[in-house]
Amino acid sequence: MAAATSHNAIVSTQSHRWNGKNSRLDRRAANVRLVSVGSCCPGSGKLGLVCASGSKSSVIDPVHLPSNGKGGHSPKKSSESSLILIRHGESMWNEKNLFTGCVDVPLTPKGVEEAIEAGKRICNIPIDVIFTSAMIRSQMTAMLAMMQHRRKKVPIITHKESEQAQSWSKIYSEDTKEQSIPVITAWQLNERMYGELQGLNKQETADRFGKEQVHEWRRSYDTPPPNGESLEMCADRAVSYFKDQVVPHLTAGKHVMVAAHANSLRSIIMHLDKLTSQEVISLELSTGIPMLYIFKEGEFIRRGSPVGPSEASVYAYTRNLATYRDTLDSMVQ
Numbered sequence: 001m002a003a004a005t006s007h008n009a010i011v012s013t014q015s016h017r018w019n020g021k022n023s024r025l026d027r028r029a030a031n032v033r034l035v036s037v038g039s040c041c042p043g044s045g046k047l048g049l050v051c052a053s054g055s056k057s058s059v060i061d062p063v064h065l066p067s068n069g070k071g072g073h074s075p076k077k078s079s080e081s082s083l084i085l086i087r088h089g090e091s092m093w094n095e096k097n098l099f100t101g102c103v104d105v106p107l108t109p110k111g112v113e114e115a116i117e118a119g120k121r122i123c124n125i126p127i128d129v130i131f132t133s134a135m136i137r138s139q140m141t142a143m144l145a146m147m148q149h150r151r152k153k154v155p156i157i158t159h160k161e162s163e164q165a166q167s168w169s170k171i172y173s174e175d176t177k178e179q180s181i182p183v184i185t186a187w188q189l190n191e192r193m194y195g196e197l198q199g200l201n202k203q204e205t206a207d208r209f210g211k212e213q214v215h216e217w218r219r220s221y222d223t224p225p226p227n228g229e230s231l232e233m234c235a236d237r238a239v240s241y242f243k244d245q246v247v248p249h250l251t252a253g254k255h256v257m258v259a260a261h262a263n264s265l266r267s268i269i270m271h272l273d274k275l276t277s278q279e280v281i282s283l284e285l286s287t288g289i290p291m292l293y294i295f296k297e298g299e300f301i302r303r304g305s306p307v308g309p310s311e312a313s314v315y316a317y318t319r320n321l322a323t324y325r326d327t328l329d330s331m332v333q
């Protein structure tokens with residue numbers, strides 16, 4: 001079996017890259033103004049920043065958050081938006097160690113817990129639109145995570161599969177729409193199709209075909225499993241979709257969450273972090289760990305993973321994210 005490195009492996013892949021050939025990104029990351037906060041969720045780490053109503057091009061919630069009454073200052077607008085990527089929580093076939101691919105399997109109770117924990121980690125990050133794959137495990141994860149969000153907007157799946165579906169799911173109140181977050185589902189974000197490995201036990205497959213062969217099927221960039229998709233083939237649809245459908249929202253100043261799968265997200269992260277086909281081999285994503293990027297001036301700046309509410313370590317917010325969080329703090333007072 002492939003060495004199952006943790007999410008931290010991403011960090012080491014990434015920091016190696018940032019310290020190396022992509023020094024331009026290094027400087028960009030260093031230029032982002034950091035505001036340290038002690039923990040993530042309600043009531044913690046007030047930063048004393050004044051909030052006001054937002055705008056579509058700012059990290060402040062674009063749906064007119066009320067003023068906190070501390071004065072009439074407006075935050076400086078910036079063209080910064082946040083992108084959260086999250087792999088679904090543990091599925092019932094992850095638990096059984098079966099190749100899953102495009103088989104539509106739900107979360108386990110542990111996966112549900114992971115999604116809720118992920119939601120706590122991102123409960124202070126603005127989210128205007130959510131993309132999920134067409135599969136239940138990513139949709140469950142997105143919905144469970146959003147139940148924890150402090151803004152308490154309601155994530156609503158948009159149904160555009162037919163005119164009737166579109167008209168029957170219409171909302172007839174602008175106020176209610178304002179308090180909703182559209183959830184767009186797309187098959188292009190589905191897990192890589194694992195072909196004839198789907199449903200097979202990973203350990204038994206390694207015993208039968210050899211560890212190296214199975215590792216190549218699972219982690220190489222361009223070797224597809226028998227009658228399945230390689231990562232390259234998966235990237236063709238997932239990264240194209242990301243560029244065509246997700247990036248325009250970020251460019252418009254919207255804050256986006258993408259809930260998807262190990263390999264569809266590996267291909268997107270490969271694109272965002274400009275990883276080579278060699279580097280992507282060691283990129284492993286744990287279930288239910290959200291990853292944050294800031295999109296600014298056309299560049300993606302990796303911010304790592306927000307800490308959970310009970311973790312003591314310090315997480316660096318951008319100034320705009322800290323302002324948004326401060327606004328949420330003021331709303332619950």
Ligand SMILES: O=C(O)[C@@H](CO)OP(=O)(O)O
Nearest residue numbers: 098099100101191218262
């Ligand atoms: O079975 C799968 O679909 C994937 C993700 O769980 O497995 P792997 O780690 O082999 O890419």
